Structures are given as structure tokens and as C-alpha cells.
């Protein structure tokens with residue numbers, strides 16, 4: 001998608017939670033850096049004057065950034081305008097047409113049930129010429145619904161002009177994976193079944209779902225974060241090197257990984273629900289929705305055959321941390337090594353959040369001739385500079401017509417295929433107490449392999 005720069009940004013759903021917490025603060029940052037160059041038109045159903053909308057935007061930004069600069073916001077506010085209207089109403093699009101210049105980017109921060117209708121209304125109003133449409137997740141709720149949505153969008157839009165937003169793909173340490181892996185011989189040479197015994201990916205959150213009960217109860221952890229964030233992350237961790245620098249080259253390698261992952265059997269998917277979840281407003285009585293999930297996956301290709309991949313994600317866990325952990329094989333236990341059975345396997349940890357960081361865990365012999373862990377740690381910020389927020393990065397890329405960091409339809413379809421049996425035939429969710437690492441059945445899943453490792457957390461400041 002080279003040679004395309006948005007002439008206007010239209011945000012559907014500008015009064016919503018995502019816009020307040022992520023989109024407007026990201027626009028503020030782009031304005032601050034001098035990287036925002038087009039008008040921004042927000043829409044939602046609420047009837048707001050321009051002044052009321054500007055005030056709403058100012059409050060959102062002030063809340064989200066800790067160095068609010070009124071001069072930067074004044075510049076941003078001169079770009080902002082607001083149109084109220086029901087997204088299904090053709091009149092909204094007629095009003096929009098009179099505000100638009102060339103090459104619009106439409107950003108749909110709307111309930112997903114509206115995605116196809118909004119795109120169809122834009123098409124009917126003749127507003128999709130040389131346009132791009134960015135959609136927030138979720139893209140479908142299973143394989144069939146994702147196919148249906150894809151079919152409707154393909155009727156009116158070139159698939160290359162649809163950007164599927166997965167904010168994990170905009171996280172700096174996630175974008176860094178392909179460079180770290182393939183620009184460093186030491187890592188490149190260790191990254192396969194000859195060296196790795198298991199991979200663990202953990203996305204732990206200590207928050208509950210209060211305030212989002214109605215949304216979350218229809219979704220659950222598999223759809224909320226595994227189908228998108230964690231499988232996208234896994235593809236970057238496991239793929240072979242792209243053969244060129246184009247988006248197509250990258251996607252080809254990621255797609256090979258998705259295609260090599262067999263659908264996950266319900267027996268390899270442990271579901272949990274934290275005690276107290278059913279009391280959250282909006283949660284259905286007797287709900288079987290999982291607030292925790294642990295999965296065992298395989299990648300049937302030459303690089304990874306025989307290496308189990310464990311993913312887990314959950315709410316109300318003891319800490320918030322997302323990490324990728326490679327656990328390596330033991331070296332031969334030669335006789336010159338004292339007490340060699342006590343030497344722990346090496347581990348490599350890439351912490352995605354909080355405070356992106358990298359750890360190599362080795363073993364060394366201390367002065368009392370006891371084996372001790374030796375941890376080689378660094379943070380991304382220390383060595384690579386302060387990261388941008390994912391939404392800042394993704395919005396800037398979308399405005400510049402760069403689709404490298406977006407998900408795409410074939411990958412989405414594959415990820416729904418991988419999860420299909422686990423979603424279609426869910427085992428009962430098992431209770432776990434808030435503040436614990438999920439149901440004990442998750443430990444059975446790793447039986448015979450290295451146990452789940454507690455995530456590496458930043459040292460308290």
C-alpha cells in the first residue's frame with residue numbers, strides 16, 4: 001500500500017471507551033510529534049456541539065497522558081470536528097460526504113455487529129473511492145461469522161484496503177521479535193526443536209471484568225485474546241525468516257505457521273472461571289464463559305515438530321504480565337559437572353508488558369559449589385529507547401497506508417480454524433480463586449514438560 005496518505009481520518013464511535021482511552025490520546029501524541037497532517041472527524045449517536053465534543057476529547061486526553069500540553073491540544077482541536085448520527089442511517093453518510101476530502105481513512109471503533117453495515121453505507125454513498133477502512137477486533141466470533149463478514153466486505157472493498165487492528169501487533173517488543181530473532185546469530189541458531197524443549201506464552205491480568213461483564217460474558221478469554229493477540233504473537237515467535245521486506249513476504253511466513261498448527265482438541269484446552277465472576281453485573285446466571293484458558297498447541301513443521309507450545313491467559317491472576325518464554329534442552333550431564341542433575345535448563349524470556357524486557361537465564365556455580373541462576377537482563381527502553389504506544393504506532397501507519405502491522409483475513413480465518421473444536425465443544429470451566437494462577441488442571445496440561453513458570457515481573461521501584 002505504498003504512495004497512499006490519508007487526506008482525512010473519520011472515527012466512528014468517537015465517544016466510546018476505546019476512543020477515550022486509546023485513540024484520542026494517540027492522536028494527541030501524533031500531533032505533539034508533528035506527525036498528524038489531516039482533519040479528524042468523529043461520529044457517534046450522541047448529539048454534541050463542536051465545543052462539547054472538544055471538551056470531551058480534552059478530558060479524555062488529559063486523563064490518559066501525564067504531560068498534557070494545552071498548546072498541543074489546541075493544535076489537535078483545530079483538526080477535530082464532530083458529526084452526530086446513527087451509523088445505519090444513510091443521512092449520516094450524506095453529511096459526511098460534505099466534510100470529506102480525498103483519501104479518507106475510516107476507523108470503526110464501533111460494536112462489531114455494525115462493521116459490515118457501515119462499510120456498505122459508505123459504499124452506497126460513494127465514499128469508498130481511494131479509501132481505507134480500519135476495523136477494531138473482534139473480526140467475527142467464529143470461523144463461519146468471520147467468513148460471512150469477509151464476504152460482505154469483499155463485495156465492496158479490495159481486501160488490501162481493509163486494515164484489521166490488533167493492538168498487540170503495534171507493541172514495540174512484538175514488532176521487535178522478527179529483528180531480534182533473525183539479526184542475531186546466537187538467537188537464530190537456538191530457535192528450533194534441536195535446542196528448545198517447550199515454549200510458554202503467558203498473558204496474565206490481575207484485573208477482573210467488572211464494568212465489562214455484558215461484553216466479556218459473550219466472548220471469553222479464547223475469543224478475547226487468544227484468537228487474535230496470542231496467536232499473532234506466536235506466529236512471529238515461530239515463523240521462518242521472510243524472503244524479502246514486503247508485507248506479503250512477512251504474511252507468507254506467518255501464514256505458514258498458522259497452517260502448520262493443528263486444530264486444538266478440547267482435551268488440550270483447560271478453561272477456568274474465577275470465583276465471583278457470576279456476580280459481575282451483565283454476566284448471565286450459570287455462565288460457562290472462561291475467564292482463564294490454557295492451551296497446548298503443536299506446530300507441525302520442520303523447525304518445531306515435537307516442541308509443545310503452551311499458551312495461557314486469564315483475568316484475576318496474581319499479576320499483570322505478558323511474556324514469551326523459550327525453555328531450552330539440558331546440555332549433556334558430563335561427569336566433570338558437579339551435581340549435574342541440579343543444573344536448570346536455560347530459558348529466554350521476552351517480556352512484552354509491563355516494561356518490555358529481555359532475559360537470558362543461565363546456570364552458574366557459586367563459591368559454595370551450588371548451582372545458581374545467572375540472569376542476563378535488559379529492558380528495551382534502556383537499550384532501544386522509549387517505546388511508542390501501540391495505538392500511536394498503528395494509527396500513524398494506517399494514516400500512511402502502511403499495513404505491515406495489521407492482521408489480515410487469511411490469518412484471521414486460520415486462527416478461527418485452530419480454535420474451532422475448543423470453541424465448539426467447550427469443556428466446563430473450572431473454578432479458581434481470584435489471585436491464583438488459574439485452575440489446577442492447567443498444571444496437568446504441562447505434565448511431562450517443564451512446569452508453568454511464574455512470569456518475570458519488573459522489580460518494584
Ligand SMILES: NC(=O)C1=CN([C@@H]2O[C@H](COP(=O)(O)OP(=O)(O)OC[C@H]3O[C@@H](n4cnc5c(N)ncnc54)[C@H](OP(=O)(O)O)[C@@H]3O)[C@@H](O)[C@H]2O)C=CC1
Pocket residue numbers: 012013014015016017018019021043044045046085086087088108109110111112114136137138
Ligand atoms: N475498549 C477497549 O479497550 C477495546 C475495544 N475494542 C473494540 O473497539 C470497538 C469499540 O469498543 P468500545 O469503545 O469499548 O465500545 P463502547 O461501547 O464504549 O463505544 C462504542 C461507540 O460506538 C458508538 N455507537 C454504538 N452504536 C452506534 C450506532 N448504532 N451508531 C453510531 N454510533 C454508535 C457509541 O456512540 P453512542 O454511545 O453515542 O451511540 C460509542 O461512541 C469494539 O469493536 C471493541 O471490541 C478493541 C480493543 C480494546
Ligand SMILES: O=C1O[C@H](COP(=O)(O)O)[C@@H](O)[C@H](O)[C@H]1O
Pocket residue numbers: 167205224225322353
Ligand atoms: O484486547 C484486549 O486486550 C486487553 C489487554 O491489552 P494490554 O495491551 O493491556 O495487554 C485485555 O484486557 C482486554 O480484555 C482485551 O479485550
